[in-house]
Amino acid sequence: MNYKTTLSLAALFLFMVSCATNPFTGQSTLAIVPNSQIFPASFQQYNQFLSENKVVRGTADAQMIQNVGQKIATAAERYLTANGNAGYLTNYRWEYNLIEDPSVNAWCMPGGKIVFYTGIMPITQNEAGVAAVMGHEVAHALANHGQQRMSAAQLQALGAVGVGVATSNSENAEIINQAYGLGTTLGVTLPFSRKHESEADKIGLTLMAIAGYDPLVAADLWRRMKASGGQTPPEFLSTHPSSDTRINNIMQWAPQARAEGRKFGVSQFKS
Template sequence: MNIKSIVLFIIATCFLTACQTSSTGRTQIMLYSKQELDAMGEQSFAEMKKSQPQSTHKPTIEFVQCVADAITKNVPKSAHSGEWEVVVFDSPQVNAFAMPGGKIGVYTGILHVTEDQHQLAAIMGHEVAHVIEQHSNERLSSNQLTSIGLAAADAYMTADNTENKELWMTAFGVGAQYGLLMPYSRSHESEADIVGQNLMAQSGFDPEAAISLWQNMAKLGGAAPMEFMSTHPSNQTRISDLRSHLPKAMTFYQPHQGASCTKPKVIPKSKQKQ
Protein backbone atom coordinates (compact mmCIF):
# COMPACT_ATOMS: atom_id res chain seq x y z
CA MET A 1 0.00 0.00 0.00
CA ASN A 2 1.47 3.39 -1.00
CA ILE A 3 1.54 6.56 1.10
CA LYS A 4 -1.54 8.06 -0.57
CA SER A 5 -3.62 4.92 0.09
CA ILE A 6 -2.52 4.75 3.72
CA VAL A 7 -3.46 8.37 4.39
CA LEU A 8 -6.84 8.03 2.67
CA PHE A 9 -7.51 4.93 4.77
CA ILE A 10 -6.67 6.82 8.00
CA ILE A 11 -8.88 9.78 7.12
CA ALA A 12 -11.76 7.53 6.03
CA THR A 13 -11.50 5.60 9.30
CA CYS A 14 -11.64 8.86 11.28
CA PHE A 15 -14.79 9.95 9.48
CA LEU A 16 -16.54 6.59 9.83
CA THR A 17 -15.81 6.22 13.55
CA ALA A 18 -16.23 9.83 14.68
CA CYS A 19 -19.26 11.23 12.82
CA GLN A 20 -22.06 12.70 14.90
CA THR A 21 -24.92 15.14 14.30
CA SER A 22 -25.48 18.42 16.12
CA SER A 23 -28.89 19.46 17.47
CA THR A 24 -29.40 21.58 14.34
CA GLY A 25 -28.68 18.62 12.05
CA ARG A 26 -25.13 19.54 11.08
CA THR A 27 -22.64 16.68 10.60
CA GLN A 28 -19.79 16.78 13.12
CA ILE A 29 -16.43 15.02 13.37
CA MET A 30 -15.43 14.14 16.94
CA LEU A 31 -12.03 12.55 17.56
CA TYR A 32 -11.86 13.25 21.30
CA SER A 33 -13.83 11.82 24.22
CA LYS A 34 -15.92 13.98 26.56
CA GLN A 35 -13.54 13.07 29.38
CA GLU A 36 -10.57 14.40 27.41
CA LEU A 37 -12.36 17.66 26.59
CA ASP A 38 -13.52 18.13 30.20
CA ALA A 39 -9.96 17.64 31.44
CA MET A 40 -8.65 20.19 28.91
CA GLY A 41 -11.31 22.69 29.96
CA GLU A 42 -10.60 22.29 33.65
CA GLN A 43 -6.86 22.69 33.15
CA SER A 44 -7.23 25.76 30.93
CA PHE A 45 -9.66 27.39 33.35
CA ALA A 46 -7.38 26.75 36.32
CA GLU A 47 -4.48 28.38 34.45
CA MET A 48 -6.62 31.39 33.56
CA LYS A 49 -7.61 31.90 37.20
CA LYS A 50 -3.94 31.95 38.15
CA SER A 51 -2.86 34.33 35.41
CA GLN A 52 -5.77 36.77 35.15
CA PRO A 53 -7.16 39.09 37.87
CA GLN A 54 -10.66 38.42 39.11
CA SER A 55 -13.31 40.95 40.07
CA THR A 56 -13.91 41.49 43.78
CA HIS A 57 -17.03 43.64 43.27
CA LYS A 58 -19.68 41.59 45.08
CA PRO A 59 -22.80 43.03 43.31
CA THR A 60 -21.24 42.32 39.91
CA ILE A 61 -20.29 38.78 40.87
CA GLU A 62 -23.77 38.09 42.26
CA PHE A 63 -25.42 39.47 39.10
CA VAL A 64 -23.35 37.27 36.79
CA GLN A 65 -23.84 34.21 39.01
CA CYS A 66 -27.61 34.79 39.07
CA VAL A 67 -27.84 34.78 35.27
CA ALA A 68 -25.49 31.79 35.03
CA ASP A 69 -27.57 29.76 37.50
CA ALA A 70 -30.72 30.35 35.47
CA ILE A 71 -29.03 29.41 32.19
CA THR A 72 -27.10 26.35 33.33
CA LYS A 73 -30.03 24.62 35.01
CA ASN A 74 -31.44 24.06 31.51
CA VAL A 75 -28.22 22.68 30.01
CA PRO A 76 -28.55 19.01 29.00
CA LYS A 77 -26.87 16.67 31.44
CA SER A 78 -25.04 15.12 28.51
CA ALA A 79 -23.08 18.39 28.19
CA HIS A 80 -22.37 18.75 31.92
CA SER A 81 -24.06 17.04 34.84
CA GLY A 82 -22.39 18.78 37.79
CA GLU A 83 -22.14 22.29 39.16
CA TRP A 84 -20.91 25.08 36.88
CA GLU A 85 -18.01 27.21 38.06
CA VAL A 86 -18.46 30.89 37.17
CA VAL A 87 -15.70 33.49 37.41
CA VAL A 88 -15.84 37.22 36.66
CA PHE A 89 -12.49 38.36 35.31
CA ASP A 90 -11.44 41.96 35.87
CA SER A 91 -10.63 42.92 32.29
CA PRO A 92 -11.84 45.50 29.74
CA GLN A 93 -12.22 42.75 27.15
CA VAL A 94 -15.72 42.69 25.66
CA ASN A 95 -15.97 38.94 25.89
CA ALA A 96 -17.15 35.86 27.75
CA PHE A 97 -16.59 32.15 27.28
CA ALA A 98 -17.63 28.69 28.42
CA MET A 99 -15.48 25.58 28.53
CA PRO A 100 -16.09 21.83 28.67
CA GLY A 101 -16.12 20.65 32.25
CA GLY A 102 -18.67 23.24 33.38
CA LYS A 103 -16.62 26.44 33.33
CA ILE A 104 -17.87 29.96 32.54
CA GLY A 105 -15.78 33.12 32.38
CA VAL A 106 -17.20 36.62 32.02
CA TYR A 107 -15.00 39.68 31.50
CA THR A 108 -16.18 42.88 33.17
CA GLY A 109 -15.81 44.65 29.81
CA ILE A 110 -18.84 42.80 28.40
CA LEU A 111 -20.97 44.08 31.27
CA HIS A 112 -20.58 47.63 29.99
CA VAL A 113 -22.12 46.53 26.68
CA THR A 114 -24.93 44.30 27.98
CA GLU A 115 -27.73 46.54 29.25
CA ASP A 116 -29.59 44.09 31.49
CA GLN A 117 -29.97 40.47 32.58
CA HIS A 118 -31.55 39.50 29.26
CA GLN A 119 -28.60 40.69 27.16
CA LEU A 120 -26.12 39.05 29.51
CA ALA A 121 -28.16 35.86 29.20
CA ALA A 122 -27.87 36.17 25.42
CA ILE A 123 -24.08 36.23 25.48
CA MET A 124 -23.93 33.54 28.18
CA GLY A 125 -26.40 31.32 26.36
CA HIS A 126 -24.31 31.67 23.21
CA GLU A 127 -21.11 30.65 25.01
CA VAL A 128 -22.71 27.70 26.80
CA ALA A 129 -24.18 26.60 23.46
CA HIS A 130 -20.61 26.06 22.22
CA VAL A 131 -20.21 23.50 25.02
CA ILE A 132 -23.58 21.86 24.35
CA GLU A 133 -22.76 21.41 20.67
CA GLN A 134 -19.18 20.24 21.42
CA HIS A 135 -17.58 22.85 19.21
CA SER A 136 -14.23 22.56 21.01
CA ASN A 137 -14.11 18.90 20.05
CA GLU A 138 -14.94 19.73 16.44
CA ARG A 139 -12.34 22.48 16.30
CA LEU A 140 -9.57 20.28 17.68
CA SER A 141 -10.63 17.39 15.43
CA SER A 142 -10.72 19.52 12.26
CA ASN A 143 -7.28 20.93 13.08
CA GLN A 144 -5.92 17.43 13.56
CA LEU A 145 -7.41 16.17 10.30
CA THR A 146 -6.05 19.22 8.48
CA SER A 147 -2.59 18.50 9.89
CA ILE A 148 -2.86 14.89 8.74
CA GLY A 149 -3.92 16.05 5.28
CA LEU A 150 -1.06 18.54 4.95
CA ALA A 151 1.47 15.96 6.16
CA ALA A 152 0.04 13.46 3.70
CA ALA A 153 0.28 15.94 0.82
CA ASP A 154 3.87 16.71 1.75
CA ALA A 155 4.82 13.03 1.95
CA TYR A 156 3.02 12.19 -1.28
CA MET A 157 4.62 15.01 -3.28
CA THR A 158 8.04 14.21 -1.83
CA ALA A 159 7.70 10.57 -2.88
CA ASP A 160 6.34 11.62 -6.28
CA ASN A 161 9.06 14.28 -6.81
CA THR A 162 6.35 16.86 -7.54
CA GLU A 163 7.65 20.07 -9.08
CA ASN A 164 7.06 23.36 -7.19
CA LYS A 165 6.29 21.40 -4.04
CA GLU A 166 6.64 24.42 -1.73
CA LEU A 167 4.23 26.45 -3.85
CA TRP A 168 1.67 23.66 -3.76
CA MET A 169 2.02 23.21 0.02
CA THR A 170 1.48 26.93 0.56
CA ALA A 171 -1.64 26.78 -1.59
CA PHE A 172 -2.95 23.77 0.35
CA GLY A 173 -2.34 25.58 3.65
CA VAL A 174 -4.17 28.72 2.56
CA GLY A 175 -6.99 26.63 1.12
CA ALA A 176 -7.39 24.74 4.38
CA GLN A 177 -7.40 27.97 6.40
CA TYR A 178 -10.04 29.81 4.38
CA GLY A 179 -11.89 26.86 2.89
CA LEU A 180 -12.25 24.66 5.96
CA LEU A 181 -11.12 26.09 9.28
CA MET A 182 -12.60 29.59 9.03
CA PRO A 183 -15.99 28.58 7.60
CA TYR A 184 -16.08 25.79 10.16
CA SER A 185 -15.70 28.40 12.90
CA ARG A 186 -18.37 30.61 11.35
CA SER A 187 -20.77 27.67 11.33
CA HIS A 188 -20.04 27.16 15.04
CA GLU A 189 -20.80 30.78 15.83
CA SER A 190 -24.04 30.77 13.84
CA GLU A 191 -25.14 27.53 15.49
CA ALA A 192 -24.29 28.86 18.96
CA ASP A 193 -26.34 31.99 18.24
CA ILE A 194 -29.44 29.92 17.48
CA VAL A 195 -28.99 27.29 20.20
CA GLY A 196 -28.12 30.02 22.69
CA GLN A 197 -31.21 32.03 21.80
CA ASN A 198 -33.35 28.95 22.45
CA LEU A 199 -31.54 28.29 25.73
CA MET A 200 -31.98 31.83 27.07
CA ALA A 201 -35.69 31.72 26.18
CA GLN A 202 -36.11 28.37 27.91
CA SER A 203 -34.37 29.86 30.95
CA GLY A 204 -36.84 32.73 31.22
CA PHE A 205 -34.95 35.50 29.40
CA ASP A 206 -36.39 37.47 26.50
CA PRO A 207 -34.87 36.02 23.29
CA GLU A 208 -35.33 39.34 21.51
CA ALA A 209 -32.48 40.63 23.70
CA ALA A 210 -30.07 38.56 21.59
CA ILE A 211 -30.83 40.89 18.69
CA SER A 212 -30.35 44.07 20.72
CA LEU A 213 -27.11 42.64 22.14
CA TRP A 214 -25.56 42.32 18.68
CA GLN A 215 -26.89 45.73 17.73
CA ASN A 216 -24.93 47.07 20.70
CA MET A 217 -21.87 45.11 19.60
CA ALA A 218 -22.16 46.59 16.10
CA LYS A 219 -22.19 50.10 17.59
CA LEU A 220 -18.75 49.48 19.09
CA GLY A 221 -17.42 50.07 15.58
CA GLY A 222 -13.88 49.35 14.52
CA ALA A 223 -12.58 47.96 11.26
CA ALA A 224 -13.65 44.37 10.67
CA PRO A 225 -12.43 42.00 7.97
CA MET A 226 -14.77 40.77 5.25
CA GLU A 227 -16.91 37.91 6.49
CA PHE A 228 -15.11 35.54 4.12
CA MET A 229 -11.81 36.39 5.85
CA SER A 230 -13.17 36.19 9.39
CA THR A 231 -13.79 33.35 11.80
CA HIS A 232 -17.04 35.01 12.89
CA PRO A 233 -20.17 36.01 10.97
CA SER A 234 -20.63 39.76 10.54
CA ASN A 235 -22.78 41.55 13.12
CA GLN A 236 -25.43 42.18 10.47
CA THR A 237 -25.53 38.49 9.52
CA ARG A 238 -25.97 37.52 13.16
CA ILE A 239 -28.71 40.10 13.70
CA SER A 240 -30.54 38.93 10.58
CA ASP A 241 -30.28 35.24 11.55
CA LEU A 242 -31.42 35.88 15.14
CA ARG A 243 -34.35 37.98 13.95
CA SER A 244 -35.40 35.23 11.55
CA HIS A 245 -35.17 32.62 14.31
CA LEU A 246 -37.00 34.76 16.91
CA PRO A 247 -40.51 33.32 16.29
CA LYS A 248 -39.13 29.82 16.92
CA ALA A 249 -37.21 30.95 20.03
CA MET A 250 -40.35 32.58 21.40
CA THR A 251 -42.01 29.15 21.55
CA PHE A 252 -39.42 28.23 24.19
CA TYR A 253 -39.87 31.46 26.15
CA GLN A 254 -40.86 30.81 29.76
CA PRO A 255 -40.86 34.27 31.41
CA HIS A 256 -42.33 32.92 34.66
CA GLN A 257 -39.24 30.70 35.03
CA GLY A 258 -36.80 33.56 34.74
CA ALA A 259 -34.70 34.68 37.66
CA SER A 260 -34.77 38.29 38.83
CA CYS A 261 -31.15 39.31 38.32
CA THR A 262 -30.58 43.01 38.87
CA LYS A 263 -27.62 44.57 37.15
CA PRO A 264 -25.64 46.86 39.48
CA LYS A 265 -26.10 50.56 38.73
CA VAL A 266 -22.33 50.94 38.74
CA ILE A 267 -19.89 48.28 37.57
CA PRO A 268 -16.28 49.30 38.24
CA LYS A 269 -14.24 49.67 35.08
CA SER A 270 -11.19 47.48 34.94
CA LYS A 271 -7.80 49.07 35.48
CA GLN A 272 -6.24 46.40 33.30
CA LYS A 273 -5.02 47.30 29.82
CA GLN A 274 -6.91 45.73 26.93
Protein backbone atom coordinates in the same frame (compact mmCIF):
# COMPACT_ATOMS: atom_id res chain seq x y z
CA MET B 1 -0.71 0.03 -0.66
CA ASN B 2 1.18 3.34 -0.94
CA TYR B 3 1.53 5.94 1.80
CA LYS B 4 -0.96 8.35 0.20
CA THR B 5 -3.65 5.68 0.05
CA THR B 6 -2.95 4.67 3.63
CA LEU B 7 -3.40 8.27 4.81
CA SER B 8 -6.65 8.59 2.89
CA LEU B 9 -8.03 5.41 4.38
CA ALA B 10 -6.90 6.46 7.85
CA ALA B 11 -8.69 9.81 7.52
CA LEU B 12 -11.84 8.08 6.27
CA PHE B 13 -11.74 5.60 9.12
CA LEU B 14 -11.31 8.35 11.72
CA PHE B 15 -14.23 10.27 10.25
CA MET B 16 -16.51 7.22 10.18
CA VAL B 17 -15.85 5.93 13.69
CA SER B 18 -15.40 9.26 15.48
CA CYS B 19 -18.76 10.97 15.35
CA ALA B 20 -21.15 12.26 17.99
CA THR B 21 -24.66 13.73 17.74
CA ASN B 22 -25.53 17.33 18.48
CA PRO B 23 -28.60 17.07 20.77
CA PHE B 24 -29.99 20.39 19.52
CA THR B 25 -29.64 19.86 15.77
CA GLY B 26 -29.62 16.06 15.55
CA GLN B 27 -26.61 16.30 13.21
CA SER B 28 -23.50 14.14 13.42
CA THR B 29 -20.38 15.98 14.55
CA LEU B 30 -16.66 15.22 14.57
CA ALA B 31 -15.48 13.64 17.81
CA ILE B 32 -12.02 12.22 17.12
CA VAL B 33 -10.78 13.54 20.46
CA PRO B 34 -13.10 12.24 23.24
CA ASN B 35 -14.48 14.53 25.94
CA SER B 36 -13.03 12.17 28.53
CA GLN B 37 -9.65 13.60 27.48
CA ILE B 38 -10.76 17.15 26.70
CA PHE B 39 -12.71 17.99 29.86
CA PRO B 40 -9.97 17.30 32.47
CA ALA B 41 -7.46 19.32 30.45
CA SER B 42 -10.01 22.11 30.04
CA PHE B 43 -10.73 22.25 33.78
CA GLN B 44 -7.03 22.40 34.57
CA GLN B 45 -6.40 25.20 32.06
CA TYR B 46 -9.37 27.15 33.39
CA ASN B 47 -8.10 26.96 36.96
CA GLN B 48 -4.68 28.09 35.79
CA PHE B 49 -6.25 31.02 33.94
CA LEU B 50 -8.15 32.08 37.07
CA SER B 51 -4.96 31.91 39.14
CA GLU B 52 -3.19 34.22 36.68
CA ASN B 53 -5.95 36.82 36.34
CA LYS B 54 -7.96 39.04 38.66
CA VAL B 55 -11.30 37.40 39.41
CA VAL B 56 -13.99 39.90 40.40
CA ARG B 57 -15.95 38.72 43.43
CA GLY B 58 -18.66 40.18 45.61
CA THR B 59 -19.89 42.83 43.18
CA ALA B 60 -23.37 43.12 41.66
CA ASP B 61 -22.00 42.26 38.23
CA ALA B 62 -20.14 39.20 39.51
CA GLN B 63 -23.29 37.96 41.25
CA MET B 64 -25.35 38.59 38.12
CA ILE B 65 -22.94 36.47 36.06
CA GLN B 66 -23.37 33.64 38.57
CA ASN B 67 -27.16 33.91 38.70
CA VAL B 68 -27.70 34.14 34.96
CA GLY B 69 -25.24 31.31 34.32
CA GLN B 70 -27.15 29.02 36.66
CA LYS B 71 -30.46 29.93 35.01
CA ILE B 72 -29.12 29.20 31.53
CA ALA B 73 -27.57 25.90 32.67
CA THR B 74 -30.88 24.90 34.26
CA ALA B 75 -32.67 25.79 31.02
CA ALA B 76 -30.23 23.58 29.12
CA GLU B 77 -30.85 20.65 31.47
CA ARG B 78 -34.62 21.06 31.17
CA TYR B 79 -34.44 21.15 27.38
CA LEU B 80 -32.13 18.15 27.12
CA THR B 81 -34.20 16.06 29.54
CA ALA B 82 -37.45 16.93 27.75
CA ASN B 83 -35.93 15.89 24.43
CA GLY B 84 -34.64 12.49 25.47
CA ASN B 85 -31.11 13.48 26.51
CA ALA B 86 -31.27 13.16 30.29
CA GLY B 87 -27.78 12.69 31.69
CA TYR B 88 -26.10 14.52 28.80
CA LEU B 89 -24.60 17.04 31.24
CA THR B 90 -23.28 14.47 33.74
CA ASN B 91 -19.61 15.31 33.15
CA TYR B 92 -20.08 19.06 32.77
CA ARG B 93 -18.82 21.26 35.60
CA TRP B 94 -20.43 24.66 35.20
CA GLU B 95 -18.48 27.64 36.48
CA TYR B 96 -18.96 31.34 35.75
CA ASN B 97 -16.40 34.03 36.57
CA LEU B 98 -16.03 37.73 35.89
CA ILE B 99 -12.46 38.82 35.11
CA GLU B 100 -11.07 42.34 35.45
CA ASP B 101 -10.09 43.07 31.86
CA PRO B 102 -11.13 45.84 29.42
CA SER B 103 -11.54 43.39 26.52
CA VAL B 104 -15.07 43.23 25.11
CA ASN B 105 -15.21 39.47 25.29
CA ALA B 106 -16.56 36.32 26.93
CA TRP B 107 -15.73 32.68 26.30
CA CYS B 108 -16.48 29.14 27.33
CA MET B 109 -14.11 26.19 27.57
CA PRO B 110 -15.25 22.59 26.96
CA GLY B 111 -17.16 21.17 29.90
CA GLY B 112 -18.83 24.44 30.92
CA LYS B 113 -16.08 26.76 32.19
CA ILE B 114 -17.15 30.32 31.37
CA VAL B 115 -15.45 33.71 31.62
CA PHE B 116 -16.88 37.20 31.17
CA TYR B 117 -14.53 40.17 30.95
CA THR B 118 -15.53 43.41 32.66
CA GLY B 119 -15.12 45.14 29.30
CA ILE B 120 -18.22 43.45 27.90
CA MET B 121 -20.51 44.49 30.74
CA PRO B 122 -21.31 47.98 29.37
CA ILE B 123 -22.37 46.29 26.11
CA THR B 124 -24.63 43.77 27.85
CA GLN B 125 -26.21 46.63 29.87
CA ASN B 126 -28.49 44.45 31.99
CA GLU B 127 -29.39 40.92 33.07
CA ALA B 128 -31.09 40.04 29.78
CA GLY B 129 -28.02 41.22 27.85
CA VAL B 130 -25.84 39.01 30.03
CA ALA B 131 -28.24 36.13 29.30
CA ALA B 132 -27.79 36.69 25.55
CA VAL B 133 -24.02 36.32 25.88
CA MET B 134 -24.30 33.50 28.42
CA GLY B 135 -26.71 31.53 26.24
CA HIS B 136 -24.29 31.77 23.33
CA GLU B 137 -21.31 30.64 25.40
CA VAL B 138 -23.17 27.78 27.08
CA ALA B 139 -24.34 26.68 23.63
CA HIS B 140 -20.71 26.31 22.51
CA ALA B 141 -20.15 23.92 25.41
CA LEU B 142 -23.35 21.94 24.82
CA ALA B 143 -22.65 21.50 21.11
CA ASN B 144 -19.06 20.41 21.83
CA HIS B 145 -17.64 22.97 19.42
CA GLY B 146 -14.23 22.75 21.08
CA GLN B 147 -14.15 19.02 20.45
CA GLN B 148 -15.13 19.54 16.82
CA ARG B 149 -12.42 22.15 16.23
CA MET B 150 -9.76 19.90 17.74
CA SER B 151 -10.96 16.96 15.65
CA ALA B 152 -11.04 19.03 12.45
CA ALA B 153 -7.52 20.26 13.17
CA GLN B 154 -6.31 16.66 13.39
CA LEU B 155 -7.86 15.83 10.02
CA GLN B 156 -6.37 18.99 8.50
CA ALA B 157 -2.95 18.07 9.84
CA LEU B 158 -3.30 14.54 8.47
CA GLY B 159 -4.21 16.01 5.09
CA ALA B 160 -1.16 18.26 5.19
CA VAL B 161 1.04 15.21 5.75
CA GLY B 162 -0.57 13.54 2.76
CA VAL B 163 -0.03 16.59 0.55
CA GLY B 164 3.57 16.82 1.72
CA VAL B 165 4.24 13.18 0.87
CA ALA B 166 2.48 13.40 -2.49
CA THR B 167 4.47 16.49 -3.55
CA SER B 168 7.81 15.61 -1.99
CA ASN B 169 9.47 15.18 -5.38
CA SER B 170 7.78 18.15 -7.05
CA GLU B 171 9.60 21.40 -7.75
CA ASN B 172 6.36 23.18 -6.84
CA ALA B 173 6.02 21.43 -3.48
CA GLU B 174 6.29 24.62 -1.43
CA ILE B 175 3.65 26.44 -3.50
CA ILE B 176 1.31 23.44 -3.38
CA ASN B 177 1.65 23.10 0.40
CA GLN B 178 1.01 26.83 0.88
CA ALA B 179 -2.05 26.57 -1.35
CA TYR B 180 -3.31 23.65 0.72
CA GLY B 181 -2.90 25.65 3.91
CA LEU B 182 -4.65 28.72 2.50
CA GLY B 183 -7.37 26.68 0.81
CA THR B 184 -8.25 24.68 3.92
CA THR B 185 -8.24 27.84 6.04
CA LEU B 186 -10.54 29.84 3.76
CA GLY B 187 -12.59 26.90 2.54
CA VAL B 188 -12.87 24.77 5.67
CA THR B 189 -11.54 26.22 8.93
CA LEU B 190 -13.11 29.70 8.78
CA PRO B 191 -16.51 28.56 7.44
CA PHE B 192 -16.48 25.81 10.10
CA SER B 193 -15.89 28.42 12.80
CA ARG B 194 -18.59 30.76 11.45
CA LYS B 195 -21.03 27.83 11.37
CA HIS B 196 -20.30 27.15 15.04
CA GLU B 197 -20.90 30.79 15.94
CA SER B 198 -24.25 30.84 14.14
CA GLU B 199 -25.22 27.53 15.70
CA ALA B 200 -24.34 28.87 19.16
CA ASP B 201 -26.39 31.98 18.46
CA LYS B 202 -29.44 29.90 17.57
CA ILE B 203 -29.13 27.46 20.48
CA GLY B 204 -28.44 30.37 22.82
CA LEU B 205 -31.73 32.02 21.88
CA THR B 206 -33.60 28.85 22.86
CA LEU B 207 -31.79 28.67 26.19
CA MET B 208 -32.50 32.36 26.85
CA ALA B 209 -36.19 31.90 26.17
CA ILE B 210 -36.52 28.80 28.38
CA ALA B 211 -34.74 30.74 31.15
CA GLY B 212 -37.34 33.51 30.77
CA TYR B 213 -35.39 36.11 28.77
CA ASP B 214 -36.53 37.76 25.55
CA PRO B 215 -34.39 36.37 22.69
CA LEU B 216 -34.78 39.64 20.76
CA VAL B 217 -32.45 41.20 23.34
CA ALA B 218 -29.64 39.37 21.53
CA ALA B 219 -30.27 41.45 18.40
CA ASP B 220 -30.05 44.65 20.45
CA LEU B 221 -26.81 43.36 21.96
CA TRP B 222 -25.26 42.93 18.53
CA ARG B 223 -26.44 46.36 17.44
CA ARG B 224 -24.59 47.82 20.41
CA MET B 225 -21.58 45.63 19.64
CA LYS B 226 -21.54 46.95 16.08
CA ALA B 227 -21.92 50.54 17.26
CA SER B 228 -18.99 50.14 19.65
CA GLY B 229 -16.73 50.34 16.60
CA GLY B 230 -13.45 48.67 15.74
CA GLN B 231 -12.11 47.36 12.47
CA THR B 232 -13.47 43.99 11.37
CA PRO B 233 -12.25 41.86 8.47
CA PRO B 234 -14.57 40.81 5.62
CA GLU B 235 -16.81 37.96 6.75
CA PHE B 236 -15.11 35.33 4.55
CA LEU B 237 -11.81 36.12 6.29
CA SER B 238 -13.30 36.05 9.77
CA THR B 239 -13.92 33.35 12.37
CA HIS B 240 -17.27 35.01 13.16
CA PRO B 241 -20.29 36.06 11.08
CA SER B 242 -20.64 39.81 10.61
CA SER B 243 -22.78 41.74 13.09
CA ASP B 244 -25.39 42.34 10.38
CA THR B 245 -25.59 38.64 9.58
CA ARG B 246 -26.02 37.81 13.26
CA ILE B 247 -28.71 40.45 13.78
CA ASN B 248 -30.67 39.25 10.75
CA ASN B 249 -30.42 35.64 11.87
CA ILE B 250 -31.51 36.47 15.41
CA MET B 251 -34.54 38.39 14.17
CA GLN B 252 -35.48 35.35 12.07
CA TRP B 253 -34.91 32.79 14.84
CA ALA B 254 -36.38 34.70 17.81
CA PRO B 255 -40.05 33.71 17.25
CA GLN B 256 -39.12 30.02 17.22
CA ALA B 257 -37.08 30.48 20.40
CA ARG B 258 -40.02 32.15 22.12
CA ALA B 259 -42.23 29.26 21.06
CA GLU B 260 -39.77 26.86 22.72
CA GLY B 261 -39.84 28.96 25.86
CA ARG B 262 -43.62 28.77 26.01
CA LYS B 263 -43.41 24.97 25.88
CA PHE B 264 -41.61 25.21 29.22
CA GLY B 265 -44.20 27.48 30.80
CA VAL B 266 -42.69 30.89 30.08
CA SER B 267 -45.49 33.40 29.46
CA GLN B 268 -43.51 36.64 29.76
CA PHE B 269 -39.97 37.24 28.57
CA LYS B 270 -37.71 39.54 30.54
CA SER B 271 -35.90 42.25 28.60
